[in-house]
Amino acid sequence: MFQTFTPSTSPDQSPPRLAALRDELKKEGVDAFLVPRADRFQGEYVAPCDDRLAWLTGFTGSAGFAVVSGKVTALFVDSRYTLQADAQTPGEITILPWPKTQLSDWLKDEIGRGKIAYDPWLHTESQIRKLNEAFEDTGLSLLEIDNLIDRIWPDQPDAPDARFSAYPANLAGKSHDDKRAEITEALRDAGQKQALITLPDSIAWLLNIRGSDIPRNPVPHAMAILHDNGAVDLFATHSKTTEIASHLGPDVAVHDPGALINHLKTLDGPLRIDPDSAPKILFQSVEKAGVSIEEAPDPVLLPKAKKNPTELQNTREAHLRDAAAVTAFLAWLDAQPIGSIDEITAVKELEQRRRASGQLLDISFETIAGTGPNGAIVHYRVTEETNRQTADGDLLLVDSGGQYIDGTTDITRTIPIGAPSDDKRKTYTAVLQGVIAISLARFPQGTAGRDLDPLARAALRRMGKDYGHGTGHGVGVYLSVHEGPQRIASTSGIALEKGMILSNEPGYYEEGAYGIRLENLVAVTPDSQDDWLAFETLTFVPFDRRLIDTAILAPFERDWIDAYHAETKGKVMPRLASDEARAWLEKATRPLTDPA
Template sequence: MFQSFDSPTSPDQGPPRLAALRKHMKDIGIDAFLVPRADRFQGEYVSDHDNRLAWLTGFTGSAGVCAVTQDAAVVMVDGRYKVQVKAQVAKDFTPVNWPETTLTDWLSDTLSTGAVVGIDPWLHTIEEVGKMTLALPGLKFRAIANPIDAVWADQPDPPMGQIIAHPLEFAGESHADKRARLARDLAERGDGAAILTLPDSVAWLFNIRGSDIPRNPIPHAFALLRADASAVLLTEPGKCTGLDDHLGPDVTVAAPDQLEALIRDTQGPIRVDQASAPRALADMFAKAGVEYRHGPDPARLPKACKNAGELQGMRDAHLRDAVAMCNFLAWFDTTEQRVLTEVDLVTTLEGFRSETNMLREISFDTIAGAGPNGALPHYRVTTETNRELADGELIVVDSGGQYPDGTTDITRTLVVGDAGAEEKRAFTLVLKGMIAMSRARFPRGVAGAHLDSLARYPLWLAGLDYDHGTGHGVGAYLCVHEGPQRLARTGDVPLQEGMILSNEPGYYREGAFGIRIENLIVVQQAPAIEGGDDRDMLDFETLTWVPIEKRLIDLDLLDRDERDWLNAYHAECRDKIGSLLSGQTAVWFHAATEKL
């Protein structure tokens, strides 16, 4: 459960591993090889067995790709990781900012016509390979066995975590009803079956949870759902001990190597989500001579729209988590902070969550970045980077818990002593954006891309911005990052009731400080407004109830509506969890929630 502070790799390991990979590439006759941060399930988080990008390059971020030729090796990352990647990779690897330079741009500029690009077809989606092939007709893309596996001598074994049933009271709907609901959609669209390749979709569909991925309660599994609502769970049978009664007679378990035989025996067409299914599946269909067609993962949108049971579980989990967070914040404010380190913050916060006696896991490695480390949005403290807190520094603490009834994710920015005027100004601009999103009211049909600028506008007016989305979807005791909903420029899915999102604008000044404030919010039907035109409108319910640091606010920058919102938020914090706190935490909480 508790976070490790060891570095998974170090830069000096990169050059010999790169040399071994290049030798193997030469032996098998490929000119380039692509190493994505991906496994066959296309999740954001990967097991130790599948962490090939980190093993080769040292880069540990959750998104990126390395392209290797005999003469060059680049690591392409987005704006979240442009500082981190420079610190983690050896000089043999050249960091490249994406999307300023795309992978296809680099391959086109680097490789000659006729060059052979090796890809592991399990690690690239059907859509991705299709786009690369169309964009680079002069290159030859060859599906190969992964050459990193051939040179990674001590590669860990694939995970074999046990799968457990997820209680109906938290799932809110039986898996038989879910299968029937999704099967009706398949039949109406003329699909004989669908293959689900996203483990959180599989976990949601069958009301199961697993432990194959750190921090995410999901199993490594595919599923075949037929239009008659029967289904096959494709995972190692040894992981399913004791699940027979839960799964029932209409769900069978088969080993992953039975997938090709199942495809041959299934009446098509079979739906496959080309945006998430590995290219290897398309090759299987071609070999079996079975028709498949592209369509959305049938579970993805239903999973995103939480039902009443899931929402209640999330509310309960957030109240429990808020108590742990307040215990932590009270401890922080009543401790001699200048003798603390980032590691102290991480271990103490995890300890308070453990004291709830309900914590199953943390929902991601806790981010506790002090001073310049806070300017790395996805910073992960290690024994080498651990920093003592210093007077006047800001600390970004982004953390969450996995509880049997829900998943939490919260960020608060703290300060040691007194912050400078520039830090307070930036914090207040971020707070204004976070409040604007919390207060948003919008017509049905609006997507996250339409709302993203609400959180950025106060920063934009000051010539500032941040290089990550404003919010991601969140699962209900599932993955802390869940699609398809997003509050971001790329968020093109219309928001619907029950979708849970993070609201987390930020600001990061490289080498100096970082700021982020995050609550989770859920889309709900908005109440009618007198004088309105009866338009169908939505707004957000807040799930997170933890005070926001008032000492970092420049009050002159908040207007009356923003002050009223923050005062009302703190008053509701009192109503929600005030009675659950005691001792020094209760004293701290009373002061932290006083009106501005």
């Protein structure tokens, strides 16, 4: 089924909803209410029933939060979403740059004194702790409250109730018995009796299950307690788990989600809780019950991030299957008359190409296809209202991916429509140089994403240009397309380890004109030098030779592009079904010394 292009709300709907929320503030005697993007699982992508920020403000980005006071509504977004937020929200909402503007500082200046209400299911222990510390010796205080938006949302969708499915061990590379044994050994070594796990993708990986509670992300809405003997108490609607009862086996007991808090109170501890992901209400309930707590990261995060050989081999196959679909799409796109297609047509055609494999389970996120100035909106999502026709001289930025049973893909290519300008060619080449720099990086163990991030920006910075997002995010295997804790970003101190999959996606965005982003996925692999690491490229789709200015490339960069294109041709050509696509790939992968 093709994605829809209807936004969840519009700017003109927001003012009456904000007015209704302010009425609730008055009834409760509070001065402001915090509205996060996240749900109780701290997900980047949320179910329709949890999409409160979009319903209230009109902003549909996957990161951000708002504060509504009696007089002001402030929406905090990072640089990826500034243009989008401005376009999607009414004028009465103030858009603030985050993290440059901190929530606590704004509340002190704007509210001064008063009660700030929040839903304790939607904020983590760390988030609330940080605010409480910032409010010391001020006139501000936090107040827990049931969600005020739920009171005023008359047609709020029901919670998702999709059934869970078993993920085969031959694809996972390990049985869930082995995974539980691995994690519980770490718990015992740390002297911990239980671990509370609240992240759906952690539960999916640990128990070898998948779900469809969230569009595009095959994760199950559930929480769990893992005991040091390997037993698991799984808190999920029983109807969701009936079909996987035999898969879960006798060591996994299923409980109603509403029983979690009372169950936590009965534990003897020490109970491991991640303050960065567990909802405040759970942390608080355990504390009040006197259960011993040990704060530590979710114990599944790193094992999940470090893909085993089976997962890596499977995801290589998924990426080649996906590469054939994207290549066929690019061949089709090049055959269209200049200016004859629009963004929605491109999105639908690309999804159709992926579905033609017969193995696409879903796209991995809503496809980004932005031409001209829309390409400068980093996480642009086309709608019927914003849909733009391609035009001669434009660039078309297409960021997309697929969910296959054996892997999750994410690829971005930027394509010229007609003849590109010299400025666009030079900027595109600088972005490509960033991709090459990451692809060729070799680094000692212990190197973090923040150490590599400057490599991707060097060529752009020599031109006085840069981009406001990170260079890479983690990616799962038939799981979330954005997976932690690994990243390539200035803020990430997580050491990169063998088996981690990350995106490699530098870019540049000229507001009101064009956007350029290039993205491959890479896996961390051992280097030939002892105790060092390198990257293995997983994505094989040509870069557009028409946008490459060979004059500014170093010899090693030209060699890399030619070798990448030769490997792409060898891997993808046998998978193409049409003569037209094969002819296009032959031309697209010629050495840079050949005429364009």
